[in-house]
């Protein structure tokens with residue numbers, strides 16, 4: 001096992017650092033610069049069938065569902081298709097109305113999660129086309145779906161999912177480009193996106209090279225009573241994922257919310273002992289986030305901001321800042337989640353937690 005750890009003290013840290021390679025593997029052979037689109041042959045659907053899709057339902061649990069939420073925003077903005085994301089466990093008992101033009105995507109690293117498998121079977125029973133986004137080749141969900149996309153993230157051993165999440169988001173990005181190019185996206189826009197996607201692995205590497213900055217922030221806030229993770233739009237799913245990572249391995253109470261929900265109740269929690277982590281890269285909702293940060297500061301809440309390089313405003317507002325490389329707002333989730341994974345990891349490390357085997361959790365939940 002030591003060899004597999006490759007010199008890292010924990011699988012989670014190794015898997016966080018595997019991410020440039022994992023997302024490179026997820027995009028390998030799937031980018032077509034000539035046609036300015038993505039190729040996902042495993043879907044087993046021709047362009048005519050892809051064009052007939054009227055609605056997409058995404059089901060998964062935990063981290064996989066969070067990737068689906070990012071996917072929802074990506075597909076809606078690039079392909080203008082209605083997307084609904086649900087907990088696999090709720091979907092199976094909901095009796096959701098579906099029709100023949102709906103395609104269901106089941107997202108699962110292991111491909112063995114009982115709730116997700118049950119959702120797959122329920123959707124199939126209703127006559128839906130169900131596709132999988134799985135990491136484990138030949139897993140039950142991969143076998144029981146009509147097709148899908150493998151993440152190719154490599155084995156993930158740490159209970160806290162990391163590289164499978166960024167690979168899932170990357171797969172959704174490819175899917176959004178593919179569906180978009182069949183509908184509203186021009187060749188010029190498609191090409192720009194593909195060129196930007198190709199830069200992602202190196203950008204993730206540059207975020208990882210600055211792990212010490214995150215470690216210092218983690219040590220500063222490790223005794224926090226609770227933490228709030230706030231993001232909007234493409235960053236909303238990242239806020240949920242950042243909070244899940246924090247609670248899974250540190251046992252600190254952490255909540256993820258859309259930043260705008262602060263004023264609808266969440267802000268009642270804010271005080272000097274509860275830091276708020278704001279996801280505020282350069283995007284269409286940046287100014288809205290800045291006003292939310294000011295509201296938290298006015299209530300003496302510490303603020304950690306994950307922002308973009310070149311942002312000269314944020315340093316004056318937030319207590320601590322981590323800057324990600326500049327990129328399109330569509331791609332930013334892959335870069336902003338990395339500092340949150342590291343934040344959870346280094347916080348757990350300084351609290352002396354059992355990082356790869358957190359209490360009460362199993363890597364894959366094969367019972368209902």
Ligand code: AGP
Pocket residue numbers: 061062063064107108109110111112113116159160161162248361362363364365
């Ligand atoms: C992630 O850190 C969790 N351990 C958990 O939420 C996980 O994502 C969930 O159980 C789904 O697993 P799957 O992707 O293997 O289906």
